[in-house]
Structure formats: C-alpha cells, structure tokens
Amino acid sequence: MKDWPLLIEATQLADALHEPKLLILDTSSADNYAKHHVPGAVHIAPAELQCGIKPAVGKLPSTAQLQSLFSRVGLSPEKHVIVYDDEGGGWAGRLIWTLDVIGHHNYSYLNGGLQAWLNGGHPSEEVANLPPPSEIAISIDSTPIAEIEDFISLLSNSQLAIWDARSPEEYRGEKVLAQRGGHIPGAVNLDWLELIDKENDMRLKDLRTLQLRLDQLGLSSDKTIITHCQTHHRSGLTYLLMKILGYPHIKGYHGSWGEWGNRDDTPIEVGD
Structure with a gap:
C-alpha cells in the first residue's frame, strides 16, 4: 500500500x-x-x-x-x-x-x-456503506487531550499558548454562548474560518501563509498549544492544521468554552 x-x-x-x-x-x-x-x-x-x-x-x-x-x-x-x-x-x-x-x-x-x-468531477454514490464490524480494542491515550486541571495553573507559562478558534465576537464576550462570555486569559484568537479558502472548494489556504500568520500571533511550533472553541468542533480544524504543519506538541481542549464559560472558578478576560 x-x-x-x-x-x-x-x-x-x-x-x-x-x-x-x-x-x-x-x-x-x-x-x-x-x-x-x-x-x-x-x-x-x-x-x-x-x-x-x-x-x-x-x-x-x-x-x-x-x-x-x-x-x-x-x-x-x-x-x-x-x-x-x-x-x-x-x-x-x-x-x-x-x-x-x-x-x-x-x-x-x-x-x-x-x-x-x-x-473535481469525481464519482459519487448514494447507497450507504455498512462494512462488517471489526473487533478493534479501544484504549484512551490522554496525550492529545487537554483538561482544565492540566493547564489552568500554567496560563502565564511562556511555553504554553492557547488558540481560541471561535469568532471574534465570542472571544471578546459580545456573543455569549455560556453563563459567562469572554476568553481564557492570554488566549490568542484566530477564527477557524480564516483557514479555509472558500473560493477554492473549501481547501485549506496556502500553508506557508498560514504558518507565517500563526508565528506572528505567537502560535509557533516550539510551544505546547492547546486549541478550543465552544465544543471542540471548529477547533478540530485548527488541531488538524497544526498536525499538517508538523507541530509536535498540540492538544485539543474538548471541554472548550462550554465547560470553561459555565464554571464559576475559571478566570475570564473580555475584550481584545
């Protein structure tokens, strides 16, 4: 193969x-x-x-x-x-x-x-595919998973960066989808939609240009980067992009803002 x-x-x-x-x-x-x-x-x-x-x-x-x-x-x-x-x-x-x-x-x-x-004119089909079930045994590797307890005490650490993939309105706290609005202190906002070339069949934008943008924002590959959105759906793409760019230390915060913004013991910043 x-x-x-x-x-x-x-x-x-x-x-x-x-x-x-x-x-x-x-x-x-x-x-x-x-x-x-x-x-x-x-x-x-x-x-x-x-x-x-x-x-x-x-x-x-x-x-x-x-x-x-x-x-x-x-x-x-x-x-x-x-x-x-x-x-x-x-x-x-x-x-x-x-x-x-x-x-x-x-x-x-x-x-x-x-x-x-x-x-691209490639063939498609309508019939659902139902393969024979496999007997795969699942075990969880916590390495790609970010939990609050793992990083809440490390927000001021210069080797940690947090990529907030939500809209700017959510990041600033103007659009609130939890009990509290705003963002994790120190988090960098880059909307996931800015990675997609809508004029080129929804492909990723030029990778070199995206890498320069991330470096300018302090989301460089020498850091441990935690990415999140509201539900770790939009940040699925930011995680994927960093994988493609070869980032060695990335994690997805699966609790995302749905967890952080609905707790009363988490620090929050509003505005830019």
Whole structure:
C-alpha cells in the first residue's frame, strides 16, 4: 500500500479509491451523505464524536461508545483512514483528533472534502456503506487531550499558548454562548474560518501563509498549544492544521468554552 501524506487532494484519492486497506470516513451531514458521498465511504454522524451532555457537550464520548462507533465503521489497525466532511474540515479534524486519542495514527485528510471531490468531477454514490464490524480494542491515550486541571495553573507559562478558534465576537464576550462570555486569559484568537479558502472548494489556504500568520500571533511550533472553541468542533480544524504543519506538541481542549464559560472558578478576560 502506498505511503499516504496527511494532506491529500481529491485526484490522489481518486487514483487509489479501491485499495483494500483504505477506510474512507465521511463526517458530513446525514442529508449530504445520503445525496452523494465518495464511493465506499462510511458515514459517521458528527454527534457521534461528542458526548452531548450539557454544559460541555463537546467532550469525548465514553470509551464504550467509542468502541461501538469504531467497531461499527470497521476500523482495524492496518486500515489507513481517509477523513473528510462537507464544511471545510471542522468535523474531519475532530475525527482525526479522536483517532489520535484512541491511538490510531494512520490517516489522511481529503483537502476540501466533499466540495472539492464533487467539483473535481469525481464519482459519487448514494447507497450507504455498512462494512462488517471489526473487533478493534479501544484504549484512551490522554496525550492529545487537554483538561482544565492540566493547564489552568500554567496560563502565564511562556511555553504554553492557547488558540481560541471561535469568532471574534465570542472571544471578546459580545456573543455569549455560556453563563459567562469572554476568553481564557492570554488566549490568542484566530477564527477557524480564516483557514479555509472558500473560493477554492473549501481547501485549506496556502500553508506557508498560514504558518507565517500563526508565528506572528505567537502560535509557533516550539510551544505546547492547546486549541478550543465552544465544543471542540471548529477547533478540530485548527488541531488538524497544526498536525499538517508538523507541530509536535498540540492538544485539543474538548471541554472548550462550554465547560470553561459555565464554571464559576475559571478566570475570564473580555475584550481584545
């Protein structure tokens, strides 16, 4: 089997669509999956990647739920997973973070996802794919997971940076989606939407330009970077981008603002 890079284009996948050790996972909406998906793709509903329990609905599902999910889609250690979605990479990135959490590191992201695939004139299908369940054993690796207790005492540490992937209005506390609005002290705001080239089939923008932007904001690869949004969905893309750029120390804060903003013992800043 070929050696897949982390970031692949639709033409690369089209050329190798029927390789037996590929597992293509589609995290698009149910409607889009039913209408058109990459041939052979198995659907994962975005809600299956989160626990759904308020107030921090974006936290990881239980180990048993993850076991059931990845068994259902036919994941096994030898499979190389191709991940995509229909929105520019948020849910796909959340899935890649989840794969890191369960210790499966053989994966690639389809740049531009469903839109790039369809606009490239590649074949699609409507029939749902239901592979035989696998017997994979799930264990949790805490390395990619950020918890409040891990970093709340380290906010002033110069080697730690926090990437807030929400909108500027949420970051400043003008748009409030929890009991309290604002941001984690010292967090850097870069809206996930600024990473996506909407004029180029929802692909990522030029990687060199994005790296320069991150460096200018102090989100450089020599630091440990924790990324979050409201539910660790939008920050799925920021986590994925840092993986693509080769950042060695990144974590996803799965509690995100749904947890931080709904506690009364967490420090908060408002404004820029």
